[in-house]
Amino acid sequence: PGLLPGAHLIAIDAFQNVRGLGPRMQAFDLVRALDLLLARQVAIVNLSFAGADNRLLAELVQAALRRGVLLVASVGNGGPRAAPAYPAAYDGVVAVTALDRKMQVLGRAGRGSHVDFAAPGAGLWTAASVSGWRRSSGTSFATPFVTAALALAMARDPELRGPARVESLSKAARDLGDPGRDPVFGWGLVQAAGDCEPAR
16 A cells, blocks of 8 residues: 555466475466466556576567566566576566665675666565564565556556656666666666655
């Protein structure tokens, strides 16, 4: 309720708990999940996970982008020397990194020319199935901030489509690091403060 009160949200869990490894997802389950979302005609998909390149996933991502669906994904937590993670590194996907309270990128966040935006991603209050809530950190937790900002841009100007929406957000971002877009912060900290409030 905090970022987009009144929004219609569809959640699909394509993960399975693997003993000793934690939550894991197979490419087939991810493709099925995205296919379900496209069938429901969602406008924006939040992808708070990262993994290896996959040909089938790449084809589905491009099909979604051709239909005008915005895909927002976390850059992953492999660290600055890790290879680009997917789906964030696919062309056209909005890639999000995470910041701490000091406006520094998380040390384990991925880097690269594909990074588009930065958002809060350290010590965030998140729901938990057992304790009710917990503090969480990582690029997956930063990604919904950008998804929400893009959804707000769409709600305010429905004529603004796909890349134009992302460009509008990039112009409003708070530049961090090297001037302009850079491989650590992208365009900078996404700006939606004061916008994420219920309509009156």
